[in-house]
Amino acid sequence: MKDKTRLVAAGRPHHRPAHPVNTPVERASTYLFPSYDDYLEGAKAITYGRLGTPTHRALEDAVTALEGGYETRLAPSGLQACNAAILAFVAAGDHILMTDAAYDPTRKFCEKFLKRFGVETTFYDPVAGKDDIAALMRPNTKLIFAESPGSLTFEVQDLPALAQAAQEARAKLIVDNTWGAGYFYKPIVLGADVSIQAGTKYLAGHADCLIGTITSADEQTAQKIYYALLQLGSNVSADDAFMTLRGMRTLSTRLDRHQDNANELVKWLGKRSELARILHPAVKTCPGHALWKRDFTGASGLFGAVLKPAPLPALKAFFNAFKLFGIGFSWGGFESLCLHVRPEQYRTATSWSEEGAVLRFHAGLEDIDDLKADLDRAFAAMASALK
Ligand SMILES: Cc1ncc(COP(=O)(O)O)c(C=O)c1O
Known part of the structure; x- marks a missing residue:
């Protein structure tokens, strides 16, 4: 089965004689067992809302099929x-290797929170190869965390090399796969142990729900993930699980269009004199292009651009002129966004030395001519502010 078919067929109900096309929302905390024997058998079934309802299972199955993993939670x-x-x-005394381009709150969780529990984190250059990683490994390194491409600066990581380094050290490789969404990128197929998505972005796809997915490559890894979530008391609403699975049904169509619009915008922006450079792995001149070509089957709608240095009033005029591009955190919804991001504030293993402001664009599903016109308006406002 190809991904486009998987996205339509996976996680669908199959009971007889008839069933709805989509697994419906089952809202429940308590499940009642018809008999004591059923209660004793219960551990194998759906038993309690926090442990998942058929709605959650349907989404988990669909994500597992897409990511090519063993199990999703x-x-x-x-x-x-x-x-x-x-x-x-x-556990206390362990060590983590984390990409310097990781999503900042993930990074903070390691830097601040895990540190209090005696877990140490070393940040590594996102473009590190196998030998660089091997040199940073310690006897107590339990995992390597990757995010490819980095969602602010778009470096592509050499995932098979990281997987090899992790395997040799008996450590786990965990990958934030939100950008590739399991559709353009399959970390588990490339050797990762765990592939994570902020399903908030492309899976749900409509900027109206928050959710995360964790797909494990094998049973032993899946067990550990299951117990961590269980012990944290983690719970996802059945409504959000339903919304996410509903979003997934159109993931391929949306992502293909996000990709086309991003590619068009990047071509158009590439000719603008206001920009110093584009940060998009599908662009030949961008570092990471060769790895992207080797390991990805496409590119989503999120990319960056570095402006030539401009004073703050010009930047303000640029953003305030937008009629279509929204100024907002997050991405992966149907709408276009543009945000001024500051990678220099987060890095410790590497430095970000571009002088101009970094703009992060999300190419939505609007007509490309309207998006170009909106950008044209923003650049014109910027030029007026500079006069
Ligand atoms: C790459 C990446 N990972 C993880 C997250 C976190 O997702 P959520 O906002 O659903 O917690 C984000 C959110 O922006 C992200 O961009």
Whole structure:
């Protein structure tokens, strides 16, 4: 089965004689067992709302099919998916290797929170190869955390090399796969132990729900993830699980369109004199292009651009002129966004030395001509502010 078919067929109900096309929302905390024998058998079945209803199972099955993994568990946000997956594999005295381009709250969880519990984190250059990683490994390194591409600066990581380094050290490789969404990128197929998504972004796809997915490559890894979520008391509403699975049905169509619009915007922006450079792995001149071409089957709608240095009033005029691009955190919904991001504030293993402001664009599903016109308006406002 190909991904486009998987996204339509996976996680669908199959009971007879007839059933709805989509698994409906089952809202429940308590499940009643018809008999004592059924209660004794209960551990194998759906038993309690927090442990998942058929709605949750349907979404988990669909994500597992898409990611090519063994099993998927859900978390109430992408951030908790990242943090719970990390917690599943570390104890006091352990060490983590984390990409310097990781989503900042994930990074803070390690830097601040896990530190209090005696877990140490070393940040590594996102473009590190196998030998660089091997040199940073310690006897107590329990996991390598990757995010490819980094969602602010878009470096592509050499995942098979990281997987090899992790395997040799008997450590786990966990990958934040939100950008590739399991559709353009399959970390588990490339050797990762765990692939995580902020389903908040492309899976749900409509900027109206928060959810995380954690897909494990094998049974032993899946068990650890399951117990971490269980012990944290993690719970996802059945409504959010339903919304996410509903979003997934159109994931391929949306992502193909996000990709086309992003590619068009990048071409158009590439000709603008206001920009110093584009940060998008599908662009030949961007570092990471060769790895992207090798390991990805496409590119989503999120990319960056570095402006030539401009004073603050010009930047303000640029953003305030937008009629279509929204100024907002998050991404992966149907709408276009543009945000001024500051990678220099987060890095410790590497430095970000571009002088101009970094703009992060999310290319939505609008007509491309309207998006270009909106950007044209913003650049014109910027030029007026500079006069
Ligand atoms: C790459 C990446 N990972 C994880 C998250 C966290 O997702 P959530 O907002 O659902 O907690 C985000 C959110 O922006 C993200 O961009």
